[in-house]
Amino acid sequence: MSRALPTVLSLLMLAVAAPAAGAATNPWLEKQPLNIAHQGGEDEFPSNTMYAFERSLKAGADMLELDVGVTKDDQVVVMHDTTLDRTTNGSGTIASHTLAQVEKLDGAYWFHAADDAYRHDRPAKSYTFRGVATGKKRAPKGYTAADFRVPTLRDVLKAFPKTPINIEIKGRTKAEAVAEYEQNAEVLAKLLKGSPRRDLIVVSFKQEAVNRFHQLAPKIPLAPGIGGTADWLLGGKSPGENVVAFQLPITYELNGTVLNITTAANVAHAHQDGYAWHTWLSDDGESPATWTKLIDWCVDGVMTARPVAFEKLLKSHKRPASCAGA
Numbered sequence: 001m002s003r004a005l006p007t008v009l010s011l012l013m014l015a016v017a018a019p020a021a022g023a024a025t026n027p028w029l030e031k032q033p034l035n036i037a038h039q040g041g042e043d044e045f046p047s048n049t050m051y052a053f054e055r056s057l058k059a060g061a062d063m064l065e066l067d068v069g070v071t072k073d074d075q076v077v078v079m080h081d082t083t084l085d086r087t088t089n090g091s092g093t094i095a096s097h098t099l100a101q102v103e104k105l106d107g108a109y110w111f112h113a114a115d116d117a118y119r120h121d122r123p124a125k126s127y128t129f130r131g132v133a134t135g136k137k138r139a140p141k142g143y144t145a146a147d148f149r150v151p152t153l154r155d156v157l158k159a160f161p162k163t164p165i166n167i168e169i170k171g172r173t174k175a176e177a178v179a180e181y182e183q184n185a186e187v188l189a190k191l192l193k194g195s196p197r198r199d200l201i202v203v204s205f206k207q208e209a210v211n212r213f214h215q216l217a218p219k220i221p222l223a224p225g226i227g228g229t230a231d232w233l234l235g236g237k238s239p240g241e242n243v244v245a246f247q248l249p250i251t252y253e254l255n256g257t258v259l260n261i262t263t264a265a266n267v268a269h270a271h272q273d274g275y276a277w278h279t280w281l282s283d284d285g286e287s288p289a290t291w292t293k294l295i296d297w298c299v300d301g302v303m304t305a306r307p308v309a310f311e312k313l314l315k316s317h318k319r320p321a322s323c324a325g326a
Contacts, residue, residue: 028201028221028244028276032319033294034301035311036166036278037061039080043117043286043305046108046129047087048078050159051140051147060311063164065280065303068153069094069171070184076153076191077102082172086110086118088150093172095180099152106133108148153191162199166223166247166278166303169204169213181209189216203247207240214242223247223278233266245276245300250284264297276300288313298323 040052041061048066056064067080071094084090084097089109094102108129110118124130131137133148153167169188171181181204192200193216202220204210207227214222221244224232228239229246239246250262267277278301279294286306291313294302298319304310 026244026274026276028300029271029274030276030300031323032314033299034062034164034278035060035307035314036063036065036301036303037307038065038280038282038303038305040064040066041305041307042080043115044113044308046111046148047080047118048151049107049148050151050156051108051129051143053156053160054143054147056307057160057163059308060314061307063166063301064156064160065166065168066153066156067168067170068184068188070187071095071097071099071102073098074187075099076188078151078153078156080170082170102150104134105150106130106148107150108133153188157195157197161197164199164201166201166203169202169206169209171204171206171209178206178208181206182212185209185213186216189213192220193217195220201245201247210240214240218242221245233261239275243275245278246270247278247280247303249280249282250290250294262294262297262299267298271298278303281305292317295319 037053037056039047040049041056045052045055053064066078068076069079069082070076077094077099079094081087083093084105087110088105088107090097090105110120110127111129112122112126113128129148132139133145135145139145139147156165167188169181169185171177171184185204188202198221200220201223202210202213203223204225207225210222210225210228222240222242223245224239224243228243229248231237232239248261252259252261262277262279270277277299279299280303281290284290286304291302291310295317302310
């Protein structure tokens with residue numbers, strides 16, 4: 001369904017205050033956009049599994065994007081949803097399960113490589129890797145059953161010590177959501193605050209979670225939540241301390257009005273003020289035409305569910321020489 005572009009888009013082109021770090025000091029400003037494997041490339045590989053991370057990197061992905069939740073016993077696990085139902089053979093919230101319970105689950109139970117990869121109405125034989133995690137099916141050569149379970153963030157960081165990783169703090173979208181987001185941010189900060197790594201970016205939709213994480217782990221790079229992004233886009237304010245990148249969709253619907261968020265003008269503004277720009281595509285759809293447009297708009301990274309296909313396009317369509325950092 002097509003969506004009309006509103007006249008209020010001009011609001012998104014306001015001049016903004018320069019951040020503390022300039023463009024010359026931000027290592028996330030890229031000459032060629034990063035191939036960022038969203039959930040490890042969830043249309044091509046089972047979401048947020050070690051198998052997906054390994055396969056997407058072998059295919060050429062430059063960075064991993066993943067989501068984290070916190071178990072009943074305060075362990076940080078890697079999963080897109082706050083519940084287990086969509087991708088695993090489990091049920092209920094992450095927060096109501098212990099790590100031991102989560103680690104027994106089949107993380108690839110509902111995966112079938114497709115645009116709508118996790119539908120539950122396909123024949124059982126369609127789910128390519130169902131049973132590998134539990135030992136009912138042989139793992140592909142070079143992989144183990146554990147590669148198809150729900151991993152902990154600690155294990156992912158250990159497995160990929162030199163791979164840039166984007167970490168999104170998740171929480172439930174209910175009245176208690178802010179408190180849960182902040183609690184999850186605290187647990188994540190406890191895990192990361194002593195890390196020497198600066199190739200991580202932590203983000204959350206809830207600005208409160210980003211702020212709380214930064215209070216406790218101030219050296220880890222950030223992308224702002226909705227609040228910090230709105231401050232920059234619409235108010236000309238700083239998006240927050242230690243922010244290195246904006247991570248935004250192409251469009252965003254607000255009160256029935258569709259706003260163009262990722263535009264060549266907004267990306268240029270971000271670059272001028274020293275910020276990188278990463279675009280995620282969950283709500284806008286993916287295609288070579290969309291990817292090409294984003295590359296031509298000079299984005300610094302594309303969070304794609306199809307890192308294998310995106311890598312092929314990157315080899316044939318280069319970033320314009322006029323882009324900042326090129």
